[in-house]
Amino acid sequence: GAFxxxxxxxxxxxxxxxxxxxxxxxxxxxxxxxxxxxxxxxVTAEDPEGxxxxxxxxxxxTYYTVTVAGGxxxxxxxxxxxSGEAGAEISLAAAADSGYRLKAGTxxxxxxxxxxxxxxxxKKFTLSAYNVTVSAQFExxxxxxxxxxxxxxxxxxxxxxxxxxxxxxxxxxxxxxPIGAVTxxxxxxxxxxxxxxxxxxxxFASEAKNMEFNIPGLSExxxxxxxxxxxxxxxxRNFALVLNMGAEGAPLNLSGTSAxxxxxxxxxxxxxxxxxxxxxxxxxxxxxxxxTESFIGGIVGGSxxxxxxxxxxxxxxxxxxTAVDGxxxxxxxxxxxxxxAVIENCHTTGAINLSGTSxxxxxxxxxxFEASVINCSAAGDISVVTTAGGVSVGGIAGSLSGESHNGxxxxxxxxxNMSVSTTGGGSRxxxxxxxxxxDSGHTVILRNCSATGxxxxxxxxxxxxxxxxxxxxxxxxxxxxxxxxxxxxGDVSVTGGxxxxxxxxxxxxxxxxxxxxxxxACAALNQNISGSSGGRIAGFSSGGTLQDNIAxxxxxxxxxxxxxxxxxxxxxxxxxxxxxSDLTDKATxxxxxxxxxxVWKMEGSPARPVLK
Numbered sequence: 001g002a003f004x005x006x007x008x009x010x011x012x013x014x015x016x017x018x019x020x021x022x023x024x025x026x027x028x029x030x031x032x033x034x035x036x037x038x039x040x041x042x043v044t045a046e047d048p049e050g051x052x053x054x055x056x057x058x059x060x061x062t063y064y065t066v067t068v069a070g071g072x073x074x075x076x077x078x079x080x081x082x083s084g085e086a087g088a089e090i091s092l093a094a095a096a097d098s099g100y101r102l103k104a105g106t107x108x109x110x111x112x113x114x115x116x117x118x119x120x121x122x123k124k125f126t127l128s129a130y131n132v133t134v135s136a137q138f139e140x141x142x143x144x145x146x147x148x149x150x151x152x153x154x155x156x157x158x159x160x161x162x163x164x165x166x167x168x169x170x171x172x173x174x175x176x177x178p179i180g181a182v183t184x185x186x187x188x189x190x191x192x193x194x195x196x197x198x199x200x201x202x203x204f205a206s207e208a209k210n211m212e213f214n215i216p217g218l219s220e221x222x223x224x225x226x227x228x229x230x231x232x233x234x235x236x237r238n239f240a241l242v243l244n245m246g247a248e249g250a251p252l253n254l255s256g257t258s259a260x261x262x263x264x265x266x267x268x269x270x271x272x273x274x275x276x277x278x279x280x281x282x283x284x285x286x287x288x289x290x291x292t293e294s295f296i297g298g299i300v301g302g303s304x305x306x307x308x309x310x311x312x313x314x315x316x317x318x319x320x321x322t323a324v325d326g327x328x329x330x331x332x333x334x335x336x337x338x339x340x341a342v343i344e345n346c347h348t349t350g351a352i353n354l355s356g357t358s359x360x361x362x363x364x365x366x367x368x369f370e371a372s373v374i375n376c377s378a379a380g381d382i383s384v385v386t387t388a389g390g391v392s393v394g395g396i397a398g399s400l401s402g403e404s405h406n407g408x409x410x411x412x413x414x415x416x417n418m419s420v421s422t423t424g425g426g427s428r429x430x431x432x433x434x435x436x437x438x439d440s441g442h443t444v445i446l447r448n449c450s451a452t453g454x455x456x457x458x459x460x461x462x463x464x465x466x467x468x469x470x471x472x473x474x475x476x477x478x479x480x481x482x483x484x485x486x487x488x489x490g491d492v493s494v495t496g497g498x499x500x501x502x503x504x505x506x507x508x509x510x511x512x513x514x515x516x517x518x519x520x521a522c523a524a525l526n527q528n529i530s531g532s533s534g535g536r537i538a539g540f541s542s543g544g545t546l547q548d549n550i551a552x553x554x555x556x557x558x559x560x561x562x563x564x565x566x567x568x569x570x571x572x573x574x575x576x577x578x579x580x581s582d583l584t585d586k587a588t589x590x591x592x593x594x595x596x597x598x599v600w601k602m603e604g605s606p607a608r609p610v611l612k
Contacts, residue, residue, distance in 0.1 A: 074139065089127075094136050094138075107134075142190070143164065144168050151198075161183075161189060166192045175203060178227065179227065179228045191237070209223060210257055210258040213230055223292075228269040232275065237280065241268060243282065243285065246288055265297075266299055267297070268282070269300050277300060280313045280314075296319060296327070296328045301332075313331060313346045322356035325358070328361075329362070343366065343373050345375045346376045348378045348380055360390070368397075368399050370400075371407060378414045386421075392429075393457075394414075394418065394434040396412055397433045406444070407438075410449075421459075430451075433446070448485050465501075467493060468503045469505055471505070480518075483518070485599075502531025503529065503536070503538040503540075517543065519547070520549070536551035536562060536574040548570045550576045551578065552580065584607040584608070586602045
């Protein structure tokens with residue numbers, strides 16, 4: 001006789017029929033694993049009705065599988081259904097283990113064409129015409145910070161410095177001991193402020209001013225001060241910080257009894273290395289004095305040789321000092337690092353005022369700088385009136401350096417007025433950078449930048465005083481500087497000293513040690529330049545390259561326009577003359593290869609190039 005064998009597995013596989021003939025043919029055994037049901041009925045020629053009833057019809061089309069990725073820890077992920085036709089709705093269930101939660105942005109499916117995020121509110125997606133793998137990540141549930149007391153616990157037993165923390169309420173602090181200072185260990189975890197506000201009133205705890213930190217790789221001991229003492233490979237983000245620290249006539253004394261060589265004081269963190277600081281706003285006032293070299297910043301006091309990233313931060317903080325020597329900036333006091341150290345998309349509007357015996361490098365964004373600035377702006381005025389010399393002031397950076405690393409300022413602008421006057425030495429001021437320094441093997445670049453504020457510098461007789469619409473002065477130790485596609489529009493003046501250089505773009509430019517210096521495709525829109533060594537592009541230039549630069553034809557250089565013989569050249573210290581009408585025409589700048597597709601646009605009255 002003959003047998004029909006009907007194998008029903010599921011609706012994904014059609015019924016399979018085997019016929020076994022009752023003859024002397026060799027028997028072939030077939031083993032099928034995982035078959036849930038096997039029905040055998042005898043069928044004879046006389047009884048065809050004994051055959052199995054055909055299974056119900058199954059849906060047509062191709063079915064695709066949904067597989068959960070392996071290696072998921074801290075929770076479980078499942079999918080329902082686990083297969084279906086293209087267009088089927090798949091629901092995911094992500095269950096976190098105790099102490100964990102689903103990490104935002106990690107619920108995804110991959111159909112072989114790349115990861116696609118799954119809506120975490122519905123946890124559903126539509127199956128494509130491919131087999132897919134779903135994945136998710138779970139992270140430690142953060143410690144919740146509800147009060148100032150909770151914040152102060154970070155770094156104590158049960159509240160590790162490498163933990164994850166989230167702020168749930170606005171809090172106020174006073175006599176603050178920076179997080180990590182007690183154990184003198186850096187914060188290495190994550191802190192999410194959730195858009196809340198932290199206010200620091202009064203002073204830091206007196207003990208904090210003696211908590212010393214050995215800067216890695218340097219023979220220097222510093223005292224960090226801030227909301228956090230130090231950050232190392234940390235993530236600190238998303239909160240507003242209000243500083244009510246010091247007052248006019250009653251500055252906060254940063255110095256303690258420590259023999260440390262410097263103080264690093266920042267609103268968010270004193271010292272940072274390889275740390276991410278994002279989406280922090282700082283306001284209020286920070287008025288200080290110090291008998292120790294100090295680096296003061298609205299976000300971070302200092303970061304050296306650690307690839308720290310400061311992104312999306314803003315500061316309207318007023319910073320003032322009657323006695324400080326070091327670096328001051330609206331975002332950072334000193335910021336130096338590797339190729340990935342960057343300040344990006346940050347903006348400041350706060351004024352900086354120094355008096356008394358203050359000196360150092362002061363910038364609207366950063367004091368001493370040796371990394372990258374990208375897409376930033378500074379609008380605050382800077383005023384320095386001091387009895388000490390050696391002051392360098394810039395709208396973005398007090399000094400831009402290429403001594404140990406490359407340095408650059410790209411797609412950034414400053415609108416504040418720069419003013420420095422000293423009776424104790426020389427000074428330098430620039431609309432973007434007061435001083436540019438560069439060493440052998442390193443480069444400094446200023447590209448697509450503008451400065452529209454007035455720049456003035458004064459100093460003691462016998463000293464060098466420089467002021468430039470973009471850069472005050474540069475010193476060469478064998479590296480290279482390129483300034484290109486930039487413009488300045490403010491008045492520039494120098495007084496007091498013996499060597500007085502003033503330039504619409506750069507005051508003093510010279511190569512001493514075989515380095516290269518290029519000013520290319522820049523525009524001087526200034527109205528007035530005043531200095532014994534004055535020029536529309538450069539006040540003094542020796543050994544560098546001036547190329548394709550233009551200048552306003554009616555600009556007054558020491559109360560006189562530049563004669564045609566000294567003006568009609570792209571490659572001289574006065575640039576090629578352009579009328580006011582020319583300078584409002586986009587075509588004038590396009591002729592110099594300015595990028596009006598991605599970088600610049602014409603705006604205002606009269607029209608000027610403005611960064612997009």
